Amino acid sequence: TRSTRPQRMLKAVQKNATKGSPESVISAIDYFCKHSEWAMNVGDEKGSILDSVVTEVNPSTVLELGTYCGYSTVRIARLLSPGTKFITLEFNPANVTVARQIIAHAGLQDKVTVVEGSSGDLIPQMKERFGITTFDFIFLDHWKDRYLPDIKLFEECGLLRKGSVLLADNVICPGAPEYLEYVRNSPRYENRYYPAHLEYTKVEDGLEKSVFLG
Ligand SMILES: O=C(NCCc1nnc(-c2ccc3[nH]cnc3c2)[nH]1)c1cc(-c2ccc(F)cc2)cc(O)c1O
Numbered sequence: 001t002r003s004t005r006p007q008r009m010l011k012a013v014q015k016n017a018t019k020g021s022p023e024s025v026i027s028a029i030d031y032f033c034k035h036s037e038w039a040m041n042v043g044d045e046k047g048s049i050l051d052s053v054v055t056e057v058n059p060s061t062v063l064e065l066g067t068y069c070g071y072s073t074v075r076i077a078r079l080l081s082p083g084t085k086f087i088t089l090e091f092n093p094a095n096v097t098v099a100r101q102i103i104a105h106a107g108l109q110d111k112v113t114v115v116e117g118s119s120g121d122l123i124p125q126m127k128e129r130f131g132i133t134t135f136d137f138i139f140l141d142h143w144k145d146r147y148l149p150d151i152k153l154f155e156e157c158g159l160l161r162k163g164s165v166l167l168a169d170n171v172i173c174p175g176a177p178e179y180l181e182y183v184r185n186s187p188r189y190e191n192r193y194y195p196a197h198l199e200y201t202k203v204e205d206g207l208e209k210s211v212f213l214g
Protein backbone atom coordinates (compact mmCIF):
# COMPACT_ATOMS: atom_id res chain seq x y z
CA THR A 1 0.00 0.00 0.00
CA ARG A 2 1.04 3.62 -0.58
CA SER A 3 3.41 5.11 2.01
CA THR A 4 2.26 7.96 4.24
CA ARG A 5 3.73 11.47 4.31
CA PRO A 6 5.38 10.86 7.72
CA GLN A 7 6.95 7.67 6.34
CA ARG A 8 8.29 9.56 3.31
CA MET A 9 9.64 12.25 5.66
CA LEU A 10 11.40 9.57 7.74
CA LYS A 11 12.99 8.11 4.59
CA ALA A 12 14.25 11.59 3.63
CA VAL A 13 15.79 12.00 7.10
CA GLN A 14 17.44 8.55 6.99
CA LYS A 15 18.80 9.30 3.50
CA ASN A 16 19.94 12.93 3.94
CA ALA A 17 20.66 13.55 7.64
CA THR A 18 23.81 12.57 9.51
CA LYS A 19 23.08 10.12 12.34
CA GLY A 20 23.59 11.79 15.72
CA SER A 21 23.27 15.31 14.33
CA PRO A 22 20.05 17.09 15.43
CA GLU A 23 20.86 20.07 13.18
CA SER A 24 21.08 17.88 10.07
CA VAL A 25 17.77 16.17 10.96
CA ILE A 26 16.12 19.60 11.31
CA SER A 27 17.60 20.74 7.98
CA ALA A 28 16.59 17.53 6.19
CA ILE A 29 12.96 17.88 7.34
CA ASP A 30 12.83 21.58 6.41
CA TYR A 31 14.30 20.75 2.95
CA PHE A 32 11.75 17.94 2.47
CA CYS A 33 8.88 20.26 3.40
CA LYS A 34 10.10 23.12 1.18
CA HIS A 35 11.00 21.03 -1.90
CA SER A 36 8.97 17.79 -1.71
CA GLU A 37 5.85 17.88 0.47
CA TRP A 38 4.43 20.43 2.90
CA ALA A 39 3.96 18.99 6.40
CA MET A 40 2.70 20.48 9.66
CA ASN A 41 6.04 20.76 11.49
CA VAL A 42 6.52 24.02 13.37
CA GLY A 43 9.16 24.86 10.73
CA ASP A 44 12.30 26.98 10.70
CA GLU A 45 10.86 30.48 11.22
CA LYS A 46 8.63 29.60 14.21
CA GLY A 47 11.23 26.99 15.21
CA SER A 48 13.80 29.73 15.82
CA ILE A 49 11.34 31.50 18.11
CA LEU A 50 10.73 28.17 19.92
CA ASP A 51 14.50 27.76 20.31
CA SER A 52 14.86 31.23 21.85
CA VAL A 53 12.06 30.66 24.37
CA VAL A 54 13.40 27.20 25.40
CA THR A 55 16.89 28.66 25.82
CA GLU A 56 15.53 31.58 27.89
CA VAL A 57 13.48 29.29 30.17
CA ASN A 58 16.19 26.56 30.44
CA PRO A 59 13.53 24.19 31.85
CA SER A 60 14.03 21.13 34.08
CA THR A 61 10.63 19.68 33.10
CA VAL A 62 9.12 19.93 29.61
CA LEU A 63 5.86 18.73 28.04
CA GLU A 64 5.09 18.85 24.31
CA LEU A 65 1.53 18.16 23.13
CA GLY A 66 1.48 17.05 19.50
CA THR A 67 4.69 15.20 18.59
CA TYR A 68 3.64 14.56 14.98
CA CYS A 69 6.95 13.42 13.37
CA GLY A 70 9.23 14.73 16.12
CA TYR A 71 10.60 17.85 14.38
CA SER A 72 9.90 20.22 17.29
CA THR A 73 10.79 17.41 19.70
CA VAL A 74 14.29 17.36 18.19
CA ARG A 75 14.47 21.19 18.22
CA ILE A 76 13.61 21.26 21.93
CA ALA A 77 15.60 18.18 23.07
CA ARG A 78 18.85 19.41 21.48
CA LEU A 79 18.75 22.51 23.72
CA LEU A 80 18.00 20.83 27.06
CA SER A 81 20.48 20.41 29.92
CA PRO A 82 21.35 16.84 30.98
CA GLY A 83 18.84 15.44 33.46
CA THR A 84 15.90 17.42 32.08
CA LYS A 85 12.60 15.46 32.07
CA PHE A 86 10.99 15.83 28.62
CA ILE A 87 7.67 14.15 27.70
CA THR A 88 5.96 14.44 24.31
CA LEU A 89 2.43 13.28 23.59
CA GLU A 90 1.14 11.98 20.26
CA PHE A 91 -2.37 10.74 19.50
CA ASN A 92 -1.69 8.77 16.30
CA PRO A 93 0.28 5.51 16.81
CA ALA A 94 1.70 5.58 13.27
CA ASN A 95 3.16 9.03 13.99
CA VAL A 96 4.61 7.75 17.30
CA THR A 97 6.52 5.10 15.32
CA VAL A 98 7.89 7.65 12.84
CA ALA A 99 8.72 10.21 15.54
CA ARG A 100 10.68 7.69 17.62
CA GLN A 101 12.82 6.84 14.57
CA ILE A 102 13.44 10.48 13.66
CA ILE A 103 14.36 11.32 17.28
CA ALA A 104 16.69 8.28 17.35
CA HIS A 105 18.33 9.37 14.07
CA ALA A 106 19.15 12.66 15.81
CA GLY A 107 20.64 10.69 18.72
CA LEU A 108 18.20 12.22 21.20
CA GLN A 109 16.22 9.10 22.20
CA ASP A 110 17.57 9.25 25.78
CA LYS A 111 16.43 12.88 26.22
CA VAL A 112 12.71 12.43 25.63
CA THR A 113 9.85 10.01 26.29
CA VAL A 114 7.33 9.74 23.44
CA VAL A 115 3.94 8.77 24.88
CA GLU A 116 0.97 7.65 22.79
CA GLY A 117 -2.41 8.82 23.92
CA SER A 118 -4.81 11.69 24.33
CA SER A 119 -4.01 14.77 26.41
CA GLY A 120 -7.30 14.53 28.26
CA ASP A 121 -6.37 11.09 29.55
CA LEU A 122 -2.64 11.63 30.09
CA ILE A 123 -2.40 15.08 31.69
CA PRO A 124 -4.11 13.87 34.91
CA GLN A 125 -1.66 10.94 35.01
CA MET A 126 1.52 13.04 34.74
CA LYS A 127 2.28 13.08 38.46
CA GLU A 128 1.75 9.39 39.20
CA ARG A 129 3.04 7.98 35.87
CA PHE A 130 6.05 10.21 35.27
CA GLY A 131 6.85 11.65 38.70
CA ILE A 132 6.23 15.22 37.57
CA THR A 133 5.22 17.84 40.13
CA THR A 134 5.01 20.88 37.81
CA PHE A 135 6.12 21.70 34.26
CA ASP A 136 8.57 24.56 33.65
CA PHE A 137 7.82 24.65 29.90
CA ILE A 138 4.86 23.39 27.83
CA PHE A 139 4.69 23.50 24.01
CA LEU A 140 1.10 23.25 22.74
CA ASP A 141 1.03 21.99 19.15
CA HIS A 142 -1.76 19.39 19.14
CA TRP A 143 -5.39 19.67 18.07
CA LYS A 144 -6.25 23.35 18.25
CA ASP A 145 -9.60 22.77 19.96
CA ARG A 146 -7.74 20.98 22.77
CA TYR A 147 -5.60 24.00 23.78
CA LEU A 148 -8.29 25.56 26.01
CA PRO A 149 -9.54 22.42 27.78
CA ASP A 150 -5.95 21.33 28.35
CA ILE A 151 -4.68 24.59 29.90
CA LYS A 152 -7.66 24.37 32.29
CA LEU A 153 -6.65 20.77 33.02
CA PHE A 154 -3.08 21.88 33.79
CA GLU A 155 -4.49 24.36 36.35
CA GLU A 156 -6.88 21.82 37.88
CA CYS A 157 -4.15 19.16 38.19
CA GLY A 158 -1.72 21.60 39.82
CA LEU A 159 0.82 21.10 37.02
CA LEU A 160 1.71 24.82 36.75
CA ARG A 161 3.86 26.84 39.14
CA LYS A 162 4.55 30.59 39.34
CA GLY A 163 6.67 31.21 36.23
CA SER A 164 5.65 28.16 34.19
CA VAL A 165 5.85 29.08 30.49
CA LEU A 166 3.35 27.86 27.90
CA LEU A 167 4.09 28.40 24.19
CA ALA A 168 1.25 27.74 21.74
CA ASP A 169 1.74 27.17 18.01
CA ASN A 170 -0.86 28.06 15.34
CA VAL A 171 -2.82 30.61 17.32
CA ILE A 172 -3.72 32.32 13.99
CA CYS A 173 -3.64 29.40 11.50
CA PRO A 174 -5.46 27.02 11.92
CA GLY A 175 -6.21 29.21 14.98
CA ALA A 176 -7.07 28.75 18.63
CA PRO A 177 -9.38 31.74 19.26
CA GLU A 178 -10.99 30.49 22.49
CA TYR A 179 -7.53 29.69 23.95
CA LEU A 180 -6.22 33.17 23.01
CA GLU A 181 -9.26 34.86 24.54
CA TYR A 182 -8.82 32.84 27.74
CA VAL A 183 -5.13 33.55 28.39
CA ARG A 184 -5.37 37.20 27.25
CA ASN A 185 -8.34 37.89 29.57
CA SER A 186 -7.08 35.93 32.56
CA PRO A 187 -5.26 37.83 35.35
CA ARG A 188 -3.28 34.64 35.97
CA TYR A 189 -1.20 34.87 32.76
CA GLU A 190 1.25 37.35 31.29
CA ASN A 191 1.21 36.97 27.51
CA ARG A 192 3.33 37.88 24.49
CA TYR A 193 2.49 37.29 20.84
CA TYR A 194 5.27 36.39 18.36
CA PRO A 195 4.11 37.11 14.78
CA ALA A 196 5.39 34.73 12.13
CA HIS A 197 4.03 32.62 9.25
CA LEU A 198 2.51 29.19 8.82
CA GLU A 199 5.41 26.80 8.34
CA TYR A 200 6.92 26.89 4.82
CA THR A 201 4.29 29.42 3.58
CA LYS A 202 3.56 33.18 3.49
CA VAL A 203 0.28 32.68 5.39
CA GLU A 204 0.08 34.67 8.66
CA ASP A 205 0.51 32.67 11.87
CA GLY A 206 2.17 33.16 15.24
CA LEU A 207 3.08 31.81 18.64
CA GLU A 208 1.57 32.96 21.96
CA LYS A 209 3.77 32.78 25.04
CA SER A 210 1.91 32.73 28.37
CA VAL A 211 3.63 32.87 31.78
CA PHE A 212 1.57 31.51 34.68
CA LEU A 213 1.54 34.01 37.56
CA GLY A 214 0.35 31.57 40.23
O1 LIG B 1 -3.21 19.92 13.48
C1 LIG B 1 -2.09 20.34 13.70
N1 LIG B 1 -1.32 19.81 14.65
C2 LIG B 1 -1.82 18.69 15.47
C3 LIG B 1 -1.07 17.39 15.17
C4 LIG B 1 -1.20 16.47 16.34
N2 LIG B 1 -0.33 15.50 16.65
N3 LIG B 1 -0.74 14.93 17.79
C5 LIG B 1 -1.86 15.54 18.15
C6 LIG B 1 -2.57 15.26 19.35
C7 LIG B 1 -1.87 14.77 20.47
C8 LIG B 1 -2.52 14.49 21.65
C9 LIG B 1 -3.88 14.71 21.72
N4 LIG B 1 -4.77 14.53 22.72
C10 LIG B 1 -5.97 14.91 22.24
N5 LIG B 1 -5.89 15.32 20.97
C11 LIG B 1 -4.58 15.20 20.62
C12 LIG B 1 -3.94 15.47 19.43
N6 LIG B 1 -2.19 16.52 17.26
C13 LIG B 1 -1.50 21.43 12.83
C14 LIG B 1 -2.14 21.75 11.63
C15 LIG B 1 -1.62 22.74 10.79
C16 LIG B 1 -2.29 23.08 9.52
C17 LIG B 1 -2.30 24.41 9.05
C18 LIG B 1 -2.92 24.73 7.85
C19 LIG B 1 -3.54 23.74 7.12
F1 LIG B 1 -4.11 24.05 5.96
C20 LIG B 1 -3.54 22.42 7.57
C21 LIG B 1 -2.91 22.10 8.76
C22 LIG B 1 -0.43 23.41 11.14
C23 LIG B 1 0.20 23.09 12.34
O2 LIG B 1 1.35 23.71 12.70
C24 LIG B 1 -0.34 22.12 13.18
O3 LIG B 1 0.32 21.86 14.37
Ligand SMILES: [Mg+2]
Pocket residue numbers: 040041042141169170
Ligand atom coordinates in the same frame (compact mmCIF):
# COMPACT_ATOMS: atom_id res chain seq x y z
MG1 LIG C 1 1.76 23.43 14.72
